[in-house]
Amino acid sequence: MNDDAIPARPTASGSRTLRRAFGDLNAGLRNRELWLHLGWQDIKQRYRRSVLGPLWITVATGVTAVAMGLLYGELFGMDIKVFLPYVTLGFIFWNFIQASILDGSVVFSTNEGLIKQIPAPVSVHVYRVVWRQLIIFAHNIVIYAIVFAIFPQPLNWTALLVFPAIVLFVLNGLWVTIVFGILSTRFRDIGQLLTTAVQLVFFMTPIIWTTTSLHNTTGQTSSRLKxxxxxxxxxxxxxxxxxxxxxxxxxxxxxxxxxxxAVGWLMAILVMRNYRARVSYWV
Incomplete structure (x- = not known):
């Protein structure tokens, strides 16, 4: 038998390439009409038949932020004019981080039917989660506008730095959803671990307390701040x-x-390259 007639065995699966991973991300981005619609529908469905509708997002966050700000401001002896805007912004940005992690970890498992019925790129569901968080953020930032009107802050041109910060939040929300979403689809315990970890990290992050309370009486940086x-x-x-x-x-x-x-996106690209094609089998 002629050896030339024997086809060569592939050394790796054709779907496990960086080109396919980047292609999925690009294809998902081009399908923006789909994930923009799905993200908005998620918000509408959550508050269906509600009188205030999506405004409950603002009300719930505002009540929590103001209550925490007043309570811990009194406990720590903080000036409420300074502490309330501090806590409010902390809650607004923390909600974006928390929801990106927790919602991202279950994005594929909770959309099993949609994934199996619609032949869309995996990244469509990733963009959907982050878009939904941006909508919620837009609702919540209204709370800061109200607090700012009551307790004005000494803003200057550096306030514009919030825009690159939001861009970084979006980029991190994307890689977090990719990594935890895909891995949690295969190992469902990861989602439960993340829920516990996020709750612990909340209390370890200066949101309802300030770093100034950790300085020594001499004004030097303490080991706790480090x-x-x-x-x-x-x-x-x-x-x-x-x-x-x-x-x-x-x-x-x-x-x-x-x-x-940067490290997160390296992990995301590796996860997309190796496991993107298996998501539909794992859900």
Whole structure:
């Protein structure tokens, strides 16, 4: 038998390539009409037959932020004019982070029927989650506008830095949804672990408390503050909250967030390359 007649065995699956991974991301981006519609429908469905509708997003976040701000401001002896805007912004940006992680981890398992019925790129569901979080963020930022009108902050041109911060939040929301969404579809316990971890990280992040309370009586940086800086969420909150409070944000906060974003996207591309094609079988 002629050896030339024997076809060569493929050394790797054709679907497990970087080109296919990037192709999925690009195809999903081009299908923006689909994920824009699905993301908005998620919001409408959640508040279906409600009198206020999506405005409940603003009401719920506003009540929580104001209640926490007043309570912990009284407990810590903080000036409410400064502390309430601080807590409000902390809650608004934390909600974006928390929802991106938790909603992203179940995005595929909760959309099993849609994934099996509609031949769409996997990334469509990723963009859908982040778009939904942007809609919720737009509702919640109204709370800060109201608080700012009551307690004006010393804003300057650095307030514009909130826009690159939001871009970084979106980029991180995308890779978080890809990584945790795909892995949680295969290993369902990951979603439960993330729920517990996010709750713990909330109390470890300066949202309802301030870093100034961790300084020594001499004004020097304490070891407790150094531990807080090991928490990546601290830096994410700082780059977004600082500009809207008129506070300078040190460059190292941006550097850490940029580093986390780069590492996260490397993980996302690897996960997309290796496991993207298996999502429809795992759901």
């Amino acid at each position: 531990l807080v800086e090991l928490n990546p969420m601290f830096h994410y909150i700082e780059i977004a909250r600082g500009p809207l409070l008129g506070e300078p944000v040190e460059f190292y906060h941006w550097a850490i967030v940029l580093g986390c974003t």
